[in-house]
Amino acid sequence: MCETECARSRDPVPAGSFYKRVLPESLVAFSSPAGRCLFKEAIQQPYMEGYFRLAEQFVSQSEPSFCGLATLCMTLNALGIDPQRVWKGPWRWFSEEMFDCCAPLEEIKKNGINFAQFACLARCNGAAATGIRPHESSIDTFRDVIKETCSGDASICVVSYSRKGLSQTGDGHYSPIGGYHRDKDMVLIFDVARFKYAPHWVKVE
Numbered sequence: 001m002c003e004t005e006c007a008r009s010r011d012p013v014p015a016g017s018f019y020k021r022v023l024p025e026s027l028v029a030f031s032s033p034a035g036r037c038l039f040k041e042a043i044q045q046p047y048m049e050g051y052f053r054l055a056e057q058f059v060s061q062s063e064p065s066f067c068g069l070a071t072l073c074m075t076l077n078a079l080g081i082d083p084q085r086v087w088k089g090p091w092r093w094f095s096e097e098m099f100d101c102c103a104p105l106e107e108i109k110k111n112g113i114n115f116a117q118f119a120c121l122a123r124c125n126g127a128a129a130t131g132i133r134p135h136e137s138s139i140d141t142f143r144d145v146i147k148e149t150c151s152g153d154a155s156i157c158v159v160s161y162s163r164k165g166l167s168q169t170g171d172g173h174y175s176p177i178g179g180y181h182r183d184k185d186m187v188l189i190f191d192v193a194r195f196k197y198a199p200h201w202v203k204v205e
Contacts, residue, residue: 021196038201041181047180050156053079068108072122074176074190079155160174161173189202
């Protein structure tokens with residue numbers, strides 16, 4: 001009775017708003033039966049070593065354009081980098097609003113950050129970031145980088161990609177890779193837009 005009354009007292013759902021998106025069929029939701037099976041298989045392989053540190057720091061971006069900043073929070077905190085600045089109270093910890101050294105936050109809210117700005121923010125906050133653009137590399141090199149970063153917890157591979165290539169809505173996006181399934185040649189994407197898409201497995205090629 002109480003639940004019904006509470007439901008009736010809610011405001012109408014705002015027009016033009018969304019609650020999540022359904023993953024395209026080419027992607028495998030992490031929590032689905034198939035996704036869990038992939039995880040169980042991958043965990044027996046040597047390319048899930050960085051998963052646990054990232055899982056501990058998994059966050060949702062706090063603004064629609066903050067995918068880059070949320071990804072930086074995840075990766076820098078997972079790598080155990082001390083920001084040397086106070087977040088709140090006595091605690092030193094990375095949070096999205098602290099990344100203001102390469103572009104004004106108000107500008108990032110409007111436009112997000114580009115590839116060069118992401119690398120700049122990573123470096124000026126203590127990470128040894130190496131940026132590799134597609135035209136400077138190959139699919140085999142990309143796969144080698146994935147294997148190297150996923151086989152330990154000293155480095156993390158972050159991908160900057162167009163959602164259109166995955167048949168998702170939207171376009172430019174950042175998220176870290178949480179692991180690699182060697183036999184299926186699939187990576188686990190920790191999508192920081194958790195309000196939109198669940199973490200998912202996707203083919204490397």
